[in-house]
Amino acid sequence: MEAEGTVGKALDVLEQVAAAGRPVRFAELLATSPYPKATLYRLLQTLVAQGLVAQDEGGRYALGLRLVRLAHAAWAQSSLAPIARPWLDALAAETGETIHLAQLDQGQVVYVDKRNAARPVEMFAQTGKVGPAYCTGVGKAMLAHLPEEALLRALERQSFHRFTPQTLTTPAALRAELASIREAGHALDREEHEPGIICCAVPILSRSGRGIGALSLTSTTARSTLERLEAAADRLRAAAAAIGTAAEPWGFPG
Amino acid sequence: MEAEGTVGKALDVLEQVAAAGRPVRFAELLATSPYPKATLYRLLQTLVAQGLVAQDEGGRYALGLRLVRLAHAAWAQSSLAPIARPWLDALAAETGETIHLAQLDQGQVVYVDKRNAARPVEMFAQTGKVGPAYCTGVGKAMLAHLPEEALLRALERQSFHRFTPQTLTTPAALRAELASIREAGHALDREEHEPGIICCAVPILSRSGRGIGALSLTSTTARSTLERLEAAADRLRAAAAAIGTAAEPWGFPG
DNA sequence: GACTTAGTTTCAAATAATGGAACTTCATGA
């Protein structure tokens, strides 16, 4: 924490409210805040006045609906997600499996759209969720197509947690994996993030060759195998190529 | 525009980028900004540094993915939307029509979750989308259960636009409608917002009797009638009651 | 009714934001 300028401080506080995951009292925030009582108090007042944070009758703070409005605008004006929609529909219908569309933001994977085989579109329940880049199919596919400098920055701020026995936990192992992903043209998640969950992902490249997102097909070891997912890689690649051609060249910054 | 404090100014700029609906150049923003060149420039720099705004290679500004992450957190920590999910699933399955869950934020309707009709139909509203309160079913259902003071504030900032011939365009007409909604226990949208679109909505009340959201069943005049939607009102009310009982008493502030 | 805990306000000092103007690119076309 500790950010530059008043706006940065306000966002620190906002992020703290977000991290709590439930409505929190002032005292709870104060306990783990780097800011003194009066400062924290006024920052929260400002956030409430702006609608970024809401306060219940008991005075507890939670994230406000203005964020939901703004995120909808962000999604709608993106050059990737709205364009990709029909392709996700088609892939989900053809494969009967779960399809993810992801982008990279500050070194993390952000899922920006999804189709669940069983259920219809449910936006925020899944959209906006974040995950680690180094142990997901979409994450590795995007990292593999990041310029060296951006990759370094992304790896720097990463701490490698071993989610499963298969998780790659060193930069060296990851770099070797990224090289083979570039060669194969697709990335596999061999239960590296969650046991029983496997996935095949391809990068989405803009016309200028820059990575702007990734597309993945996810299944469970109970229902499918890596070989079967890999067999669908060409189908994914075709969709990714079409999306990349249609999209504005808006790169993911890492 | 023109807001209090540095945070408010930064959010003004953010909102301007959102309003554009597409990546915009600095000069475009400057043309309609109340802030001088240097100030606007530095506000944008700050927003970019914070990840709320992203910049493409051409230097154009668009909303950043950090907003999508934050909105997901807002959605997940809400005391309403996650709890309501199974009921939306059930209502959509039973009726085969579109179901919306909405909340009121600063006098506007914000759709926080939805289920699409089983039959292939175009999207009316995505999650996070906003709409007017005075001419939608969910909006009127919520306005009807707002305390007088909050209703006044909501009406004040409302300008009544006549979307269709059926739209109520005066505070007096709306107040009469709200009274009859309170009596009936549900609100109808008689093509007041979009021609051909009808809807029946019920308020979701917390255990303390406060309005915290609304639930609606939407259809088209081609496929159904107001009478048929109204017949499902009891089913909606039952779901709303269950959700309201399970939810934390977190009122909508108007 | 003294004592703790949670939240709110004050005000002089410290800090950050402001904005007019000057400067740097970069594209255009005479």
Add this chain to the structure above:
DNA sequence: TCATGAAGTTCCATTATTTGAAACTAAGTC
């Protein structure tokens, strides 16, 4: 080739906002 201008960036003395220790209020608790 070199003027012309449009778009974007930086400077810096001035100005306004933010800061935070401490005092204060309100609401429990024993």
